[in-house]
Amino acid sequence: MTSKKAKPPPRKVAPRSKAATGPLPDHGPRESAYSIVRPDGTVLPGREPKLPTEKLLYLYRTMVLVREFDRRMLVLQRQGRIGFYGPIKGQEAATVGSVAAVEDRDWIFPALREGAAAMMRGLPLAQVIAQLVGNSLDRCKGRQMPCHYTFKAGNYVSMSSVIGTQITHAAGAAMAAKIRKDDVVVLGYMGDGATSSNDFHAGMNFAAVFKAPVIMFCQNNQWAISVPVHQQHAAETIAIKGTAYGMPSVRVDGNDVLAVYEVTKAAADRARRGDGPTFIEAVTYRRLGHSSSDDPDKYRDPKETEVWEQRDPLERMKRYLLARKVWRERDEQELNEKIGDEVNEAIKVAEAAPPLPAEALITDVFAEVPANLRAHFDAEIDANARPAPSHS
Numbered sequence: 039m040t041s042k043k044a045k046p047p048p049r050k051v052a053p054r055s056k057a058a059t060g061p062l063p064d065h066g067p068r069e070s071a072y073s074i075v076r077p078d079g080t081v082l083p084g085r086e087p088k089l090p091t092e093k094l095l096y097l098y099r100t101m102v103l104v105r106e107f108d109r110r111m112l113v114l115q116r117q118g119r120i121g122f123y124g125p126i127k128g129q130e131a132a133t134v135g136s137v138a139a140v141e142d143r144d145w146i147f148p149a150l151r152e153g154a155a156a157m158m159r160g161l162p163l164a165q166v167i168a169q170l171v172g173n174s175l176d177r178c179k180g181r182q183m184p185c186h187y188t189f190k191a192g193n194y195v196s197m198s199s200v201i202g203t204q205i206t207h208a209a210g211a212a213m214a215a216k217i218r219k220d221d222v223v224v225l226g227y228m229g230d231g232a233t234s235s236n237d238f239h240a241g242m243n244f245a246a247v248f249k250a251p252v253i254m255f256c257q258n259n260q261w262a263i264s265v266p267v268h269q270q271h272a273a274e275t276i277a278i279k280g281t282a283y284g285m286p287s288v289r290v291d292g293n294d295v296l297a298v299y300e301v302t303k304a305a306a307d308r309a310r311r312g313d314g315p316t317f318i319e320a321v322t323y324r325r326l327g328h329s330s331s332d333d334p335d336k337y338r339d340p341k342e343t344e345v346w347e348q349r350d351p352l353e354r355m356k357r358y359l360l361a362r363k364v365w366r367e368r369d370e371q372e373l374n375e376k377i378g379d380e381v382n383e384a385i386k387v388a389e390a391a392p393p394l395p396a397e398a399l400i401t402d403v404f405a406e407v408p409a410n411l412r413a414h415f416d417a418e419i420d421a422n423a424r425p426a427p428s429h430s
Contacts, residue, residue, distance in 0.1 A: 071321045072301060073291035077349050079357025087296045091364050097138060097295050098355045098365070099373060101130040104154040105352060106377050107163070110385070111170065115330045119389070120170040122184040126151045128293075128325035131351035132257050134158070135298030136320070140225050140253075140306050145215075147208040148197040149227040151257065151324075153185055159192025163384035168391055175391035179398055202228060202235030205254065209241040212250035212315070223309045224252040225302075231262025233279060234270050242317070246283040249314035253305045254280070256317070257292060259324035264337040280317030292320030293351040296358075323349070 074085045081087075087094070108125050115123045126133065129151055137146065137155045146155050157166060168175035170184045177188055178196070188196035195211075198204055208226025215222050232238055233256060245252050258276050260267050273279060280287030286308075290301045298320055305316035323346035327334045334343075359365035400407050400415055407415075 071289045071291040071319075072297055073294045074297040074300065075294050075354055075358045077293075077354050079354060079361050081358070087300070089296070089299070091362075093138075094296075094359060094362075094364065097134060097299065098352075098359060100134045100138070100154070100158060101295065101352050101355065102373055103377050103380075104130045104134065104157070106374070107154075107157075107166075107381055110381050111167070112326075112330060114167075114170070114385070120167075120184060123170065123330045124150055124153075124185045124328070125324075125326040125330070126154065128323045128346060128351070129257055129259055130154070131295035131355070132255075132292040132298055132320040132322045135295040136225065136253075136255055136302040136318075139299045139302035140223055143193065143221070144223045144225060144306070145193045145195065145208075145211055147195050147204040147211065147224065147226040149204060149229050149232065149257070150185075150197065150199075151229075151259075152197070152227050153187055156187045156189045156192060156194045159189060159194050161187060161189040161192060161194070163380060164387035167384055167388035171388055171391075172394075173388075173391045174394050175388060176394075179402055180394050202232040202237035202241075204228070205232065205235070205237045205241035206244070208252050208254070209245040209250055209315075212245065212252035212309075213248050216248070216250055221310065222251070223306045224250070225255060225306075226252055227255050227257065229262060230256060230258040230260070230267050230270055230276060231265065232256075233276055234262075242280070242283045242285065245315040246285045249312070251309035251312070252315045253302060253309060254285075254315060254317045255302070256319045257322055258319050259292075259322050261324055261328070261334075261338065263328045263332070264334075266338075275319060277317065277319035283317075285315050285317050287317040287319070289319045289321065292322030293349045293354065295351060295355055322351075 073082060074087060075081055105127060108127055111120065111123045112125055114120045133152050133154045137158050142159065146152070146159070148155060153166070157163065165175060165177060166187060169178055169182070169187050172180035178186065182188070182196065183199060186196050188194065195207070205226055205228055208224045212224040215224065228238065242254060244250070245254065256276055258267060262270060275289055277287040277289040288301050288305070290297050292298060301318060305318060308316060325343055325346065356365065356370070396419060397415065400411055
């Protein structure tokens with residue numbers, strides 16, 4: 039005769055995490071995402087933004103600048119004037135809205151398409167272009183892949199091409215800030231593909247356990263190079279993954295710059311209060327290829343892109359501003375001309391910079407170059423400067 043096993047006590051289920059912004063949804067059906075402005079420029083009931091007009095115009099002007107810069111750099115690449123470029127077209131609202139929502143003292147750890155953040159933090163356009171060229175005006179001195187900007191004065195850390203590594207870097211920097219009692223927030227970006235990486239688990243887990251003041255910001259642009267998002271995970275949304283780590287999560291319309299700003303600002307305020315991290319999924323779309331080396335027509339239906347063109351973040355914001363009567367078509371023309379002139383001038387300055395001097399090979403490695411290395415270097419330079427021997 040065997041005794042019956044006692045039934046285990048009922049498992050306690052943790053309550054769903056609340057959204058960082060109070061009434062906003064933390065996650066929901068695949069189609070749901072918090073929004074303020076519809077694609078036609080009208081505002082959803084009860085969600086009229088309370089930002090001053092100048093802030094609204096700043097967000098729009100910055101997005102226009104980013105798109106024009108993006109277009110011109112792709113042209114330069116096709117002309118052979120730079121070797122590589124990673125476009126952002128279609129994702130301007132997600133980047134601009136989130137960066138604008140944090141303070142200048144806060145740190146940014148970018149993924150692949152947040153170069154606009156460096157420009158917003160003050161990195162001159164000429165130096166951005168010089169980094170793509172790799173000449174003496176380049177802060178990286180030609181030693182970084184194009185689009186891997188770095189700007190210490192703007193608290194902008196250079197991205198890494200290794201997918202997901204910046205997630206753990208952002209978590210670690212935020213943990214250090216908490217230990218040092220620095221009043222800063224860390225904004226760490228990732229793409230949808232990075233949520234399949236080991237660093238995603240490690241970074242999210244550490245950030246949640248130690249209540250690090252970090253915002254984990256996922257730009258879900260639907261494609262991890264050629265892998266569609268539905269092949270990345272079986273979860274209903276990407277945002278729901280934050281709940282598994284005990285972290286509040288928000289799913290926002292990444293093509294609505296005002297919604298992105300509001301959600302990110304709330305997450306930053308929460309982190310600064312000491313309440314820990316927030317995970318944001320910004321639903322957006324990569325309209326062009328993964329990079330200038332990629333042909334998206336090889337793996338995705340062009341009709342899909344046409345659908346997302348109707349949700350263009352710039353057109354949405356422009357329609358909203360026109361409806362509020364704080365923007366005119368004449369302002370649009372003047373802005374485009376001004377930005378065109380700025381980009382043209384920056385290109386001239388960047389391309390006029392001379393190549394890096396050869397001695398940067400040693401002077402950029404040693405504070406004081408050893409005498410034997412200096413002698414060897416000078417001898418090599420001298421030998422290469424001699425005319426080739428004649429064989430006549």
